Each structure stands twice: as C-alpha cells, then as structure tokens.
Amino acid sequence: MTGTADTSERIAKFLARAGVASRREVERMIEGGRVKVDGKTLDTPAFKVTGTEMIEVDGKRVEPPAATKLWRYHKPDGLVTTHADPEGRETVFDAIPKDIGRVISIGRLDLTSEGLLLLTNDGALARALELPSTGWTRRYRARAFGSISESALKILRAGVTVEGIKYGPMEVEVERETGSNIWLEIGIREGKNREVRKALDAVGLRVNRLIRIAYGPFQLGQLEKGEIKSVPSRVLHDQCGHLIEMGETPTGQAIAKPRAPSRPPRKPGQKPGQRPAGRAMGGPGQPGRPKREIDDSLLEPTQKGRPLDAKSTRARRDKDGKPTAKPAPRPSGPKGSAPKGSRNDGPRGGSGRPGGPRKPGGRS
Structure with missing residues (x-):
C-alpha cells in the first residue's frame, strides 16, 4: 500500500508564510479568537491546514502563501514600524505602495530612526533573520x-x-x-x-x-528616503536560501560551503597520482578554474586532438616561431666537452641569443 505525503502544516506557520504576522504573533491572534478556518474560530495553534480551506483573520480571507520576496526600504524618520498605531501616527505600512501586498518588517526602527528596513511577505523568514543566531x-x-x-x-x-x-x-x-x-x-x-x-x-x-x-549583506546604498526596491530573487536565494528552505528557526550552525568539483576519473593508462597530460598548460588545476585551450594551429595535423604539455609545445617551434614536427636533437658528445655551437661557444642552439664563456666566480 502506497502512502500519501502529508502536505499539511500548522496554522501559525501557514499564516506566517502568507505574510500575516510572525508565528508568535499568530499564536496570540488565535488566543484572541481572531482566526477562523471554514467558519470555525480556532482555539489552538496546533491546528493543521493544507491551504485549501477558507482561512480568515479578523474577518478577511487569507490567500495561500506566494513566493517569498524581500524588499529594501529607506525609512524616513517620523514613521512608526507597526501595522496599527494606537496613537494614530502614520506607519511604514501606510507609506509603502499598496501593490506589493501585505508585508511585515524584519526588525524595527523607532520613530526618530531612519535608514534601511527590510520587508518581506514571509513571516517565517522575518523571524529567522531577526534572531542573533543568524549572525548578521x-x-x-x-x-x-x-x-x-x-x-x-x-x-x-x-x-x-x-x-x-x-x-x-x-x-x-x-x-x-x-x-x-x-x-x-x-x-x-x-x-x-x-x-x-x-x-x-x-x-x-x-x-x-x-x-x-x-x-547583514543588504545595504542601504543609494536608496532615497521613502524609496522601496525589490531584492532580486537570485540574490535572495544566495543570501537567505538556506533559511527559506528550512522554514524553521535557524540553529546558529555554520552554513556548509558548496563542495568543490570532484576530480575527473583517471584515463586508461594513467597511473595513480600522475597528472593528466596538458595540465601544466591549464595552471595549477584548482577546482573550478578553467583550463587554457591550446590553439590547434600550433599543432601538426597528426597531433591535433592530442594535448601537449608546455615543455613540448615550446620545443616544437623553430627560430621563426613556426611549429616543427619534432624538437631539434640535443648535441651529443663526450662528458666534459663543449661542442661547437654550445652555450660556451657562441649563439645558443641557433636561437639568436648572445652567449659566451662564463666569467670566473659565477653568473655575470
């Protein structure tokens, strides 16, 4: 018998993701009799929903949670960071555009403070980013x-x-x-x-x-007072993806860094620990570092498709810079002798570089 995955979640978590309020505030709403599911007033935050029910808060229907979004807002002084002020003062949520929907603040700025205020439609994310354990x-x-x-x-x-x-x-x-x-x-x-x-x-x-x-990583930057700007989804995922996916209070543990790409398998005939041919041309072989490609015009037709190391590539050039099929043979001779054309007797191997006998006492 195949079981069906349970897609239900607690009402407090559902409403937090829907941007109604944080879980703690939702629990207080339930205690105050402000939350209904299919017409029945809830008396416990342990109630589970799937999102197909008719859920109401203060008599208004709550839509299912949308994709998590984050905004940067430059709060001017003189605004209260609350949804409803008992003294009737203007709030942050009165001042922001209505078309972004219902959002909640991540932390607060008091009446006379100004600057960066993060807003989100995900209450669980807001709660996670407010905690000191997040480390921001x-x-x-x-x-x-x-x-x-x-x-x-x-x-x-x-x-x-x-x-x-x-x-x-x-x-x-x-x-x-x-x-x-x-x-x-x-x-x-x-x-x-x-x-x-x-x-x-x-x-x-x-x-x-x-x-x-x-x-944290989000800056006020050049935002003008009262301006609000959405954080791109890619940036949001890079900075908060681990918290969004968890959907729970962070533990404060360090976030694991992505693993480096694994080493490619050995080619046939390659010995353990042996570098693959051509690695010297590609740099130190650091993970994720692209290798330099060898231009096929430098290779003989019979050599195309076969990687060469840096040493052999240098050797297969003549004095005019043109490729040669094979490197020039080294001069042979008995030990201790210096045949004509060696580094101690004029130009070095026909390369055009000046040479001559070394001075006594080492390099000149």
Missing part, C-alpha cells in the same frame, strides 16, 4: 552630542549593561567630530529595543540622529 550584523551611523574617550570605546566594545539589560559587544569606530557632535559607525548583532541609543547614553553620548546603513 546591523550597521548604523550615529550622530551624538558630546565626545567619547578611549575608555568609553573599550566599554562599548566589551558590552555594557543598562538598567539590568546586558547589551553585547559592539563594533564602534569614530568617523569624525563636528563641533559639539561626533559621528560614529556602529555594528551590533542582537538588535534589542533602542540598543544603540541606550548603550551610547550609558557612556555620556546623547544620540540625535541614527541611520541604519546595513542589515
């Missing part, structure tokens, strides 16, 4: 009132505790000082709430402008 560094440029000493820099680089909250080591570099302000470039890996502001405040600096310039 968030980079900022901070302008702060005051000056900073070397001892304060060491404190920030070692990690600081503020009001009982421990912030991890920061990468801090002084960019420049302008009057009573100082510009710093800062890198953090955790991204706790208002982390940069609180850490700098602990060493006597009051941040008055904060710009995020990078989130």
Whole structure:
C-alpha cells in the first residue's frame, strides 16, 4: 500500500508564510479568537491546514502563501514600524505602495530612526533573520552630542549593561567630530529595543540622529528616503536560501560551503597520482578554474586532438616561431666537452641569443 505525503502544516506557520504576522504573533491572534478556518474560530495553534480551506483573520480571507520576496526600504524618520498605531501616527505600512501586498518588517526602527528596513511577505523568514543566531550584523551611523574617550570605546566594545539589560559587544569606530557632535559607525548583532541609543547614553553620548546603513549583506546604498526596491530573487536565494528552505528557526550552525568539483576519473593508462597530460598548460588545476585551450594551429595535423604539455609545445617551434614536427636533437658528445655551437661557444642552439664563456666566480 502506497502512502500519501502529508502536505499539511500548522496554522501559525501557514499564516506566517502568507505574510500575516510572525508565528508568535499568530499564536496570540488565535488566543484572541481572531482566526477562523471554514467558519470555525480556532482555539489552538496546533491546528493543521493544507491551504485549501477558507482561512480568515479578523474577518478577511487569507490567500495561500506566494513566493517569498524581500524588499529594501529607506525609512524616513517620523514613521512608526507597526501595522496599527494606537496613537494614530502614520506607519511604514501606510507609506509603502499598496501593490506589493501585505508585508511585515524584519526588525524595527523607532520613530526618530531612519535608514534601511527590510520587508518581506514571509513571516517565517522575518523571524529567522531577526534572531542573533543568524549572525548578521546591523550597521548604523550615529550622530551624538558630546565626545567619547578611549575608555568609553573599550566599554562599548566589551558590552555594557543598562538598567539590568546586558547589551553585547559592539563594533564602534569614530568617523569624525563636528563641533559639539561626533559621528560614529556602529555594528551590533542582537538588535534589542533602542540598543544603540541606550548603550551610547550609558557612556555620556546623547544620540540625535541614527541611520541604519546595513542589515547583514543588504545595504542601504543609494536608496532615497521613502524609496522601496525589490531584492532580486537570485540574490535572495544566495543570501537567505538556506533559511527559506528550512522554514524553521535557524540553529546558529555554520552554513556548509558548496563542495568543490570532484576530480575527473583517471584515463586508461594513467597511473595513480600522475597528472593528466596538458595540465601544466591549464595552471595549477584548482577546482573550478578553467583550463587554457591550446590553439590547434600550433599543432601538426597528426597531433591535433592530442594535448601537449608546455615543455613540448615550446620545443616544437623553430627560430621563426613556426611549429616543427619534432624538437631539434640535443648535441651529443663526450662528458666534459663543449661542442661547437654550445652555450660556451657562441649563439645558443641557433636561437639568436648572445652567449659566451662564463666569467670566473659565477653568473655575470
């Protein structure tokens, strides 16, 4: 009897992939009675769906998850990173174009912060990229009132505790000082709430402008304020493919690099450890490095299709640079004698290079 593959998944994961919210937020929605499946209000996040059901959140039908997408957005200051602000302030999701569909942010930028904000339609990916175990560094440029000493820099680089909250080591570099302000470039890996502001405040600096310039491999670049640009699918797969395919929280383990191409099988008659003919012409034979092709015009008709090594190719040229069928025979003679035409008695082998007896004491 052949079994059928189970294509169902938990409702929280399904809604996260559909871009409704992160799994944790979906679980809270279910607890609040906001999620229905085929007209029945759910009371547990363990419920499984296949996507063929009619799934509703707050009375609105949720479409099946689309292909995972990622956007870079230059958030201006003055916008709140939330879907609904109780104070009625304008949000990031009010400002972005409606035609990109429902998206969620990867992390947040507070009201007065600006710069790079990543948006995605995949809640599971958003959750994975927010975790410190992903290992991505968030980079900022901070302008702060005051000056900073070397001892304060060491404190920030070692990690600081503020009001009982421990912030991890920061990468801090002084960019420049302008009057009573100082510009710093800062890198953090955790991204706790208002982390940069609180850490700098602990060493006597009051941040008055904060710009995020990078989130992992993704850069703010030349994006204008309020501009949004889709990340190409190839780049998304290269940088986040392992997280998209996992669909789960990353473990923090290193990502395995692709294996190098395996060595080609030995040709008939080739001994173990012996280099294949022509390898010297192709460079050191590093994996993935293309070999140089030998021009057939340099070979005799009887030799075409047979690879030659570099030494024999050089030997099969006469003094005018034309190929010869065989290399010129070496002069023979008794040991210790130097026949006429050797390197100690004039031009070397007819090549036109000047020669002569060596001077006593070695090379000239």
